[in-house]
Amino acid sequence: MAAAGGSRLRRAASALLLRSPRLPARELSAPARLYHKKVVDHYENPRNVGSLDKTSKNVGTGLVGAPACGDVMKLQIQVDEKGKIVDARFKTFGCGSAIASSSLATEWVKGKTVEEALTIKNTDIAKELCLPPVKLHCSMLAEDAIRAALADYRLKQEPKKGEAEKQ
């Protein structure tokens, strides 16, 4: 029965159809719903997917979004003594644009100081990935994720009550 499906088609097919080859894909001019190759690239060639040690004092973790909304991003940064972000990782539950936005966010924060990272705007992310209007909220969530990670890092640097600040 293995070949039965294909052979049924052949038996049913008219000569007209048999002679025409399987038609190749036509070049479509940038429709809004097709995945932009920049977006696909972040999934096919992932960079910075993973986790850092969230208990470490030098790691800031941001967790934003909600499963019920179909969008959850976890973004982590590792900061050195000079306040520079030396490593970043992300994990995302969300559509292709959400994955790409958070992936791009981790690329952009690397090498920036904590202050510089605050200047990353969702509009820049959206522009870089050519996100259509319906996907703009993905870039906003990525910006939120960066800020949440930075805020978590800042919180960890604050001296605890009654304890001397660790070196």
Next chain:
Amino acid sequence: MLRPLYMDVQATTPLDPRVLDAMLPYLVNYYGNPHSRTHAYGWESEAAMEHARQGVARFYRSRKKHLITTQTEHKCVLDSCRSLEAEGFQVTYLPVKKSGIIDLKELEAAIQPDTSLVSVMTVNNEIGVKQPIAEIGRICSSRKVYFHTDAAQAVGKIPLDVNDMKIDLMSISGHKIYGPKGVGAIYIRRRPRVRVEALQSGGGQERGMRSGTVPTPLVVGLGAACEVAQQEMEYDHKWISKLAERLTQKIMKSLPDVVMNGDPEHHYPGCINLSFAYVEGESLLMALKDVALSSGSACTSASLEPSYVLRAIGTDEDLAHSSIRFGIGRFTTEEEVDYTVEKCIHHVKRLREMSPLWEMVQDGIDLKSIKWTQH
């Protein structure tokens, strides 16, 4: 570059080559208007139309102003009900059980003296669930209420008998059964008489119920599609069931935390809706870029709302965002199913590695205990 495999038959189907063979002469050679009474071109076209018929309206604007339908109908039915509500009709949208099937007792309770019509789809286009049509027909007949069923996903796929099932009106769609796009049909019972009012007026064709020249080639196509379907129904069902079983078994055996949406027993095998926990639907569609599939996630709808059908069967919202619909049809091959399954398993595993939810679950965290940020 080759085009993707097609696994989305609920959305539309390819033309069966036998249907094209039947239609072609009427596009090229026998091009008469079927309503032309005075010459052979008209007569042969009319003969073809009548032959095809052996296999579109609005119900009568009666004094009875109450309708009953379900929450999982196709959007076109729901939308029509809503516009009737705007015209002063009252509509009851019956809920469904977790299985996707309506509760017959609730249907009986909902029928009022004022009820004119009950409309329940035969097979659901998103989850493939089959409603108990014969029982619904029995109830409607005993309460003297008209029964309409949207049979677009069922015609030619499962046996339907309008007399056994006491169906008064039945909607048929050409392009869902390997026929051409642009044509459909409605069965309207004669005994007892169902009176309908025309939606469009004009030249009085189709006994005044649907004016406009009947498009002979399309109608011939619909007729041929139904004829072919009648011949192939049993074989198709066996073939599709076999492939569906293969797909579901392989996926469920290889991946944990996969849920099938809809009753597994009262189910048309060719429509499989699965939720892959901790993986979002659209990202999986993107990953499976060389297979044509569809998802119930919000990201794939224009409105950013997840599927209302999944919501109606009580699916958790995050699982609704993780759903994929696999469509298996007459021409689907075993190789296509195997390829789809292999890629699906591979990419679900990959996306779970990228998912913070999967990570948290692996660490033993209960996701329901987390306070998520709203945004």
